[in-house]
Amino acid sequence: MNSRIITIVLAIGLGLSCVLLAFKLGQMHLPGNRQGYSPAQPIAYSHRLHAGEMQIPCLYCHFAAQTSRHAGVPAASVCMNCHKEVTASLGALHAEEKLAASESRKPRPITSPELQKLYDAIQRNQPIAWARVHALPSFVYFDHRAHLVVGIACQQCHGPVETMERVRQFSDLSMGWCVNCHRQANRTGVGGARVHASTDCSTCHF
């Protein structure tokens, strides 16, 4: 008789946890999957401003994606191409001008605090240690070149980065997600052209 009660209790408990899990199952990922990951960066660089508002092309900074496996992150010298002249946002500059006019003095040069971090790092000859958002395990050898050359847009995998204030991992980036796209591309092509997206293991694992 005791065993029957225990069985009923166990069954109810199991049923309850299954119901609760069912909701979560859709959002569950394998450990290590970082979809939605959006770490804080040492400098609050905004893609929304630069890639969205300013419309700077992705490949201006991440030029390595064309010629190397890694797209990489630009060196501080690339930032300085513009920021040797631009030291603060337009709004801040206008505000300083207005203030200066109201105080009857010349507007002072101002530097936004985030850009000050950049200038400090360069002065100390210290590279900026960005927090890596898209990181595949070390046994995966993804190559940007092969994807760029067939004309896949950056947004297809990285999402609408030009709307992101802080970069987050938009896609799953799991192996199943990659292989699905490869299979799809083999069937339907990319941008109207036929492609051969290999699904051999050694395409990415070696």
Added chain:
Amino acid sequence: MMREKYWRSLEEWREASAPDRTEFAEPHVEIVSGADRRGFLKAAGFSFGSMMLAGCSRTAQKIVPNVVQPEGFIPGRAVYYASTCGACSAACGVLVKVRDGRPIKLEGNPDHPVSWGGLCAVGQASILGLYDRERLAQPILQGKTASWTEVDSFLQARFDEARRAGGVVRLLTGTVHSPTELEWIHRFLKTFRDARHIEYDALSSSAILDAHTQTHGARILPRYRFDRADVIVAIDADFLGTWISPVEFTHGYVASRSPSGTRYAWHVQVESRMSLSGSKADRRIILAQSDLAAFVNDLSDAIRTHNSSRAEVAEVANRLHGARGRGLVICGLQDIAVQVLVNRMNEALGNYGSTLETDRASRQRRGSDRELAGLLAELRDGRVDVLIVAGANPVFELPGGEAVAKAKLLVVHAERMDETAAKAHVISAASHWLESWSDAEPVEGIASVGQPCIRPLYQTRSWLEALSAWTGHPKAALGLVRDKWRQTIFPRVKPSVAFEQFWEKALRDGFVQHEPIPGARPAAVAMREMELPRTTSPRDGFELVLYPKTALLDGRHAYNAWLQELADPVTKVAWDNYACLAPGAAAKLGVAAGDMVRIECDGHILELPAVPQPGQHERTVAVALGYGSRLTARFANVGPEWIEARPTLNPKGLVGENAAPMLAFDRGLLVYSRSGVQLSKIGKHVELACTQEHHTLTVPERLKPASGATRPIVQETTLTQIRKAGERRVTEPPPPELWPPDHPYLGHRWAMVVDLNACTGCGACVIACQAENNIPVVGKDEMRRKREMHWMRIDRYYSGTPDNPQVAHQPMFCQQCDHAPCETVCPVLATSHSDEGLNQQTYNRCVGTRYCANNCPYKVRRFNWFEYSREDRVANLALNPDVTVRSRGVMEKCTFCVQRIQEAKIEAKRTGRQLCDGDIQTACQQTCPAKAIVFGDLSDPRSEVSRLMASKRRYRVLEELNVRPAVGYLQIVRADVPDGEEKEHG
């Protein structure tokens, strides 16, 4: 019970069958416990409930770019710089692959006129010498680390003192052929009243140089042109393995022995022990070491008189006469009278000017033993005030080398704390050649640039910078090299461009060719009556022969783990030196492989394990030089640390024993053999790390069919058979199969052909593969357990009798079988077949069942029994970022360098061009000095590999198993045997 035609060890020869030894056939210990199966499953079931799926979240990674990105530098993209290898004095041209600002791989420079794209095992391994925690990071002044300013001021004070007092200053180096270094050495020594530069080679060719003074009026080493020779007579000279410039000689040798060519050179090797060159010879004449001089004498007589009482001498003389101007007689004996006879022979046969070049002579060996002996005498008498030793280790390499410590001031310029540096008052910490600007002139008229590919990792200085600092005009080495080239080499090249353009082109090409520095053209002087070689009556007992190994040479690279782990091409023993004995002598002494013997000679004693070596003379005991170095003390912890681990080092805490004290000076020359040696059995036994019986492909005794049919793993043919009508093979229809045709190969189809006739067994491919694919070092104990990790191995087979066998070398690696027996048995599909014919190994899926390795008939799969990779920040800079570093429990094997294939395919896609034959070179193919390995696309009918696959000589190993390997082998071509000596083919 039919004997296999090929045998790999004397045990196999005696028992006529291969011992059944694979690493996966070890009997397992039965674990008997109390629990039964049901109880275990219940416990397992309950523990499931407590399993947490919280899982591991990945640690936050950083991505760090440069502050200022250097021009042309893109992370992930490799750049190649041309430089010159500094691992030995041969100075082969190299291309250095640089990734992320540091060199990770060395390749031969395909255009370099010395090495022609090949790079030997020592050169490939020298990348490890750069990333070495045990290098001297700072100069050392009187036992304490110091700064360069302190060292410079100390030395300047002492040098000025020597200049004032007229002190005796000597500079001792190895062979120096760098024009800039010679210039600055001259400038430095000029400031002293009594200063001399003495060059020596631990592996000396001084006798050849001195003999040419007598016969040709100049102290030169001719450039040996094996590519022009039709008859090669080598007496005690391992020109394919260790003698002077093996990469260059191998290239020339293979060029003269092309079965599809119009001529095929005949090679006879006369020696007392089995050397690498001896293993390739068409004919081996085995003589006692003390009889070699008499052989030269007899040969010289036979050439003069066209007659000889010795049949073998007559045959050699006849062949040489039949190839006037296209013969080549070389001799490695350190005896001037013998070398004079050799010169006379070559002169009489008209070989000078064609196979021996004296107007563009070699500069790869310039050492003078006479001057060295003189210096040692000066040191012993305490007459030397300042001795500077640079790039040499006399205390370790020379008999009586400890005399260097008697100098009043000993300054040593060295990369690490070797025996000589340990005795120095001042140690100038040296930069590695990959960190230094330098140049080289291996052959007169070829000036080779040495470019650094990384800033010095530590506070070290290159030799040029040290010299310029001590001369009082410190200048960066780049400026010194440029100045020298502008003054001396640029005018000689007579280009039509300005110096800057010339310099840029020289850096890009890696070398320039120019008119040699004008000097007296060496010509044969009139014959004078020469004293004949002294035929000493042989003393009783054994004759000790000291030889360098292909992996270690004179021992300068004893710190290099890759080279220590490379199995010797002939004996297949690693991590040790030993006493090679003829099988008959070993039997008489009652010793088997591993039994310790004591070698006594004139009061020196060596205790080493014995190794019976087929093909060695009965009275010869051969011991390798280069072992017993204090640089090997670092290997105390090599290999995994586990409960049954046994030490790699011997009881003295070193690898091997130093045999250099057994060397001696005889009439001013360093000699490498002693007679009157006593040999006795000690009664102890050590287990050697010998790989010759690992991974045998032959059938174990209990599985042999009744007919006793043997497996044709190594196949050979003769020239006559090849030259019979038809070079193309008859294509037989493939045998029937049960496999569905699911490998259509619509695109590329990767395949490889290995020419066994060209392969010399040198092992460069093994080290290149290790460097390219991050293959770990496992240490001596794991090697004893057949767990060496080399993806590529060279199997060495003997055929014939142990007295004078023929030798075959066969590189063996994953055959990328079409019907791979390993693919079907993997429970997790970690190994599968790609669309392009590769058998791919996916490390992250592998769970370590090891069924695949069990099924592999070629036994080429390597399993990571332990975590062999080490956390060593400096050494791991040499790792190839394009290849996964495997952890414990994962199976690995040759991948046909799939990372190179992928890179080439993607680059072709990116630039929009088609892949051509030769765009993709596997690491082994690229480094082979003999160009024995050819990789390519079988789908391309015009590729080299397609052409060779259709060759008549092509066969597949274990073809009868119908696994359809993608690797073909070309049969070895043996010399036609004269009638009456038919050999049975097994």
